[in-house]
Amino acid sequence: MQVTITVNGEERRHDVEPRLLLVQYLREVLGLTGTNIGCDTSSCGACTVLLDGESVKSCTVLAVQAEGSRITTIEGLAEGDEWHPVQVAFREQHGLQCGYCTPGMVLAAVSLLEECPRPTERQVREGLEGNLCRCTGYHNIVKAVLAASGQSVAVLDTVRPGAVHAPTIGEGPAS
Numbered sequence: 001m002q003v004t005i006t007v008n009g010e011e012r013r014h015d016v017e018p019r020l021l022l023v024q025y026l027r028e029v030l031g032l033t034g035t036n037i038g039c040d041t042s043s044c045g046a047c048t049v050l051l052d053g054e055s056v057k058s059c060t061v062l063a064v065q066a067e068g069s070r071i072t073t074i075e076g077l078a079e080g081d082e083w084h085p086v087q088v089a090f091r092e093q094h095g096l097q098c099g100y101c102t103p104g105m106v107l108a109a110v111s112l113l114e115e116c117p118r119p120t121e122r123q124v125r126e127g128l129e130g131n132l133c134r135c136t137g138y139h140n141i142v143k144a145v146l147a148a149s150g151q152s153v154a155v156l157d158t159v160r161p162g163a164v165h166a167p168t169i170g171e172g173p174a175s
């Protein structure tokens with residue numbers, strides 16, 4: 001089947017198998033390997049991209065279902081040499097370690113901030129609960145998203161992760 005999808009601002013047209021997943025299309029057909037595969041079962045969020053501005057797990061969408069849509073992957077988030085503010089915040093707040101979850105986490109955060117420009121800590125944790133990270137304990141990811149929204153993160157440096165609100169995504173040990 002032929003699909004036409006605008007990926008990172010560029011219209012792409014290919015013949016694909018009807019069963020091809022969007023994540024496979026992005027990685028294997030377009031070579032956009034910034035979109036990772038963690039579980040293939042819609043659990044981890046490593047494959048998150050923006051579809052018409054909303055975050056989706058691209059292992060849960062067939063390429064043919066994305067016909068006519070706009071997809072943004074991590075490769076398309078920066079404006080030229082200018083990183084997206086969420087990318088900058090992840091770097092400044094040390095919101096990553098191995099980086100495997102990071103493309104999906106950043107795109108999920110971009111979508112979250114579109115819907116909720118000044119989220120609370122709880123809203124960030126709830127908004128990102130579909131994205132798993134094995135490394136960071138989530139604390140610095142939450143800080144990065146709050147920082148990207150223009151809010152102070154100083155208070156999060158003075159409390160144990162999860163001490164203010166009940167945890168909604170995995171949290172690291174007390175420091």
Ligand code: FES
Binds near residue numbers: 036
């Ligand atoms: S690879 Fe898609 S959710 Fe894990």
Ligand code: FES
Binds near residue numbers: 100133
């Ligand atoms: S930084 Fe390693 S999985 Fe999140």
